[in-house]
Amino acid sequence: MYQFHCLNPIASKGLDIFDENYRKSDTMEDCNAILVRSAKMHDMQLPSTVSVIARAGAGVNNIPVKECAEKGIVVFNTPGANANGVKELVLAGMLLASRDIVGGIEWVQKEKDKEDIDKLAEKQKKQFAGCEIMGKKLGIIGLGAIGSMVANAATGLGMEVYGYDPYLSIDAAWNLSRTIHHSKTLDEIYSQCDYITIHVPLLDATTRMINQEALAKMKDGVVILNFARDLLVDEDALIAALDSGKVKKYVTDFANHTVAGHEGILVTPHLGASTEESEENCAVMAVKEVRDFLENGNIKNSVNFPNCDMGTCVAVGRIAITHKNIPNMISQVTKILGSEGLNIADMTNKSKGEYAYTLIDLESAASQESLEALESIEGVSKVRVVK
Ligand SMILES: NC(=O)C1=CN([C@@H]2O[C@H](COP(=O)(O)OP(=O)(O)OC[C@H]3O[C@@H](n4cnc5c(N)ncnc54)[C@H](O)[C@@H]3O)[C@@H](O)[C@H]2O)C=CC1
Ligand SMILES: O=C(O)C(=O)COP(=O)(O)O
Numbered sequence: 027m028y029q030f031h032c033l034n035p036i037a038s039k040g041l042d043i044f045d046e047n048y049r050k051s052d053t054m055e056d057c058n059a060i061l062v063r064s065a066k067m068h069d070m071q072l073p074s075t076v077s078v079i080a081r082a083g084a085g086v087n088n089i090p091v092k093e094c095a096e097k098g099i100v101v102f103n104t105p106g107a108n109a110n111g112v113k114e115l116v117l118a119g120m121l122l123a124s125r126d127i128v129g130g131i132e133w134v135q136k137e138k139d140k141e142d143i144d145k146l147a148e149k150q151k152k153q154f155a156g157c158e159i160m161g162k163k164l165g166i167i168g169l170g171a172i173g174s175m176v177a178n179a180a181t182g183l184g185m186e187v188y189g190y191d192p193y194l195s196i197d198a199a200w201n202l203s204r205t206i207h208h209s210k211t212l213d214e215i216y217s218q219c220d221y222i223t224i225h226v227p228l229l230d231a232t233t234r235m236i237n238q239e240a241l242a243k244m245k246d247g248v249v250i251l252n253f254a255r256d257l258l259v260d261e262d263a264l265i266a267a268l269d270s271g272k273v274k275k276y277v278t279d280f281a282n283h284t285v286a287g288h289e290g291i292l293v294t295p296h297l298g299a300s301t302e303e304s305e306e307n308c309a310v311m312a313v314k315e316v317r318d319f320l321e322n323g324n325i326k327n328s329v330n331f332p333n334c335d336m337g338t339c340v341a342v343g344r345i346a347i348t349h350k351n352i353p354n355m356i357s358q359v360t361k362i363l364g365s366e367g368l369n370i371a372d373m374t375n376k377s378k379g380e381y382a383y384t385l386i387d388l389e390s391a392a393s394q395e396s397l398e399a400l401e402s403i404e405g406v407s408k409v410r411v412v413k
Contacts (some may be wrong), residue, residue: 027049028049029050039313040310041309055073057073060076067088068090073097080102082105085255096407103327104308112175117176119253119292120249121159123159124150124153124249126154160184163218163221164185164221164222164223165189169194170225174198216244220245222236236264238260278291281295322412323344323385342387343384345409346384347383347400349405359400368396372387
């Protein structure tokens with residue numbers, strides 16, 4: 027029996043995929059798996075029973091990914107599963123920034139009891155007029171699951187799209203419309219574009235990448251959209267640029283005291299992935315990842331360990347070892363198993379950066395002593411009997 031705990035509500039369409047071998051627990055105690063959306067996990071003490079965390083979503087900045095890798099906890103996310111939800115909100119954000127739709131709706135609400143509201147509306151509407159997005163230049167920073175969808179949709183709406191992503195994946199490249207202009211520098215995006223939208227993960231390298239220097243290079247009257255993470259933008263510098271008229275509108279999905287209520291800023295309460303479809307897609311993918319990992323030891327879509335797939339276990343036993351990516355690991359493992367007379371039927375070893383993963387099918391079950399011997403190898407973080 028496996029136990030899992032949800033730190034945020036996870037769509038039932040996903041949780042229903044757990045079968046009778048799984049029990050949902052109200053606490054993390056004794057749990058094997060944690061499912062999470064945006065709950066901040068950095069200060070949480072995880073029990074040693076936890077071997078997997080699945081983020082039902084894309085961004086993992088709420089999870090101590092490296093500390094988890096050190097402890098042998100495999101962290102998954104669900105790439106692309108909520109991208110369409112975010113794409114649609116970005117398009118809405120561009121339209122809301124271009125015409126004062128919110129102001130117009132609020133005006134009607136305020137004046138709703140006036141007898142001549144129809145005449146008044148015709149007189150007043152000019153104050154809510156704006157511009158169209160067709161023909162405007164859109165710069166997209168980060169052409170991953172979301173950025174590439176935004177690029178194609180904006181192209182379809184008649185925008186001229188510039189994309190910047192020095193680490194573009196082959197899959198994302200195949201999905202991009204050929205009309206998208208490939209920007210080799212951020213400066214080109216900054217100097218050319220009327221709308222700039224950012225879709226990169228929050229990392230040390232991307233924190234406050236939209237800063238005073240970047241803003242100074244942008245066109246006057248630029249609209250900036252941020253549906254990725256608030257810390258990607260130096261919001262004090264942004265507000266100064268907004269107040270000076272350099273930036274026309276800032277659209278952000280992240281409410282905080284700096285932006286909330288400020289003139290010229292449209293703030294949504296982190297709604298990008300809050301659609302029925304995205305929530306279900308993420309939950310289904312996350313639960314499938316957890317099950318395949320716990321039941322077969324397979325890894326797909328981990329952010330801290332490599333992909334590894336040995337299919338469903340048909341051998342007598344399978345053990346999964348998380349360890350550092352250092353020399354001499356395999357020889358130490360096989361020596362311990364060999365000295366116990368354990369024959370290896372199949373084996374895979376994969377690495378990702380500093381960390382590695384070894385999955386071994388055995389022709390007979392490993393003894394407690396041999397498991398402890400494996401665990402005591404310098405650099406091994408977890409040894410798990412999958413079967
Ligand atoms: N508002 C919301 O509800 C949501 C927000 N997000 C945020 O959006 C981010 C992106 O999500 P996805 O597109 O699904 O992720 P993704 O991993 O598919 O795409 C990220 C892209 O950014 C690129 N990139 C990384 N560093 C870069 C840099 N310095 N300059 C330019 N490009 C860079 C990568 O090469 C990759 O193509 C997430 O990390 C998350 O923070 C994601 C989903 C929902
Ligand atoms: O997937 C992401 O990165 C998101 O920001 C979505 O967050 P949420 O699952 O809506 O709390």
